[in-house]
Amino acid sequence: EVQLVESGGGLVKPGGSLTLSCAASGFTFSNYNMNWVRQAPGKGLEWVSSISSSSNYIYYADSVKGRFTISRDNAKNSLYVEMNSLRAEDTAVYYCARDPRYCSTTSCYPDYYFDYWGQGTLVSVSS
């Protein structure tokens, strides 16, 4: 069974930093592109970042570019996002989500949608 479990959320002051983790199990993590998607309280979904299976392709939403860094450790079946210079508008539930395309090579164009999601972790940015 595919499982994605996020952790690391919490309360942080504006300008602060936080790193979220996503532990993956039930599939060969190293063969799938992964994503972060967030949802502000009472709002819709916003894609944050994508990383390819071998970390050679990384993309960010403009709203987080230069402040967030996505990474992965395939040996640990884990996805991360380091968030710096946090703002009130970054307050959201952060989900990790899997791209469904199985990547057998390092050059693998993703499907760019999300077939499995974690339960989410809440990040609150407030003084």
Add this chain to the structure above:
Amino acid sequence: DIQMTQSPSSLSASVGDRVTITCRASQSISSYLNWYHQKPGKAPNLLIYAASSLQSGVPSRFSGSGSGTDFTLTISSLQPEDFATYYCQQSYTTPLTFGGGTKVEI
């Protein structure tokens, strides 16, 4: 960026009703359109990918259609567990973008 516009933003329906939700893209996205539903406090769940392909395990009362800029999600006979918020999402290009959501209420 490609803007995704859903309508209506909310609707009221009864069990057994046929429900249709529309999603419009600000430019052509071919068939790179996906649908999710989300219940309060839960993660989104993939229903339809590539405009009309039913995700494994999703009931056949859900169907999707459309291409280019205009897309439709149809629930043929609404069930109690279908009361949720529905989102469309384009997978044509980054930044990946979602519609604003359609809340289906009793």
